[in-house]
Amino acid sequence: MPAKKKSVKVLRCPTCGTLVRLKDEDFPFCSDRCRKIDLGKWAMGVYKISSPVLDPEVLEDLGNLGSNRGSDSDNE
Numbered sequence: 001m002p003a004k005k006k007s008v009k010v011l012r013c014p015t016c017g018t019l020v021r022l023k024d025e026d027f028p029f030c031s032d033r034c035r036k037i038d039l040g041k042w043a044m045g046v047y048k049i050s051s052p053v054l055d056p057e058v059l060e061d062l063g064n065l066g067s068n069r070g071s072d073s074d075n076e
């Protein structure tokens with residue numbers, strides 16, 4: 001076992017990869033800027049979330065389901 005024991009928790013900034021300490025006020029980001037960049041990525045859809053709702057065809061289906069209720073919807 002290593003003699004040195006580091007108790008400081010560190011993570012890498014998701015945006016730029018800089019090591020960030022748990023104490024940091026912008027944790028898990030290294031800075032407020034990186035936090036905003038990360039949020040911007042989400043907003044721009046850089047991270048592909050499983051969101052089939054954004055598919056126009058699915059939106060159409062949803063529209064049909066709303067106006068055409070009667071059959072059991074067991075969509076695939």
Ligand SMILES: [Zn+2]
Nearest residue numbers: 013016030034
């Ligand atoms: Zn960063």
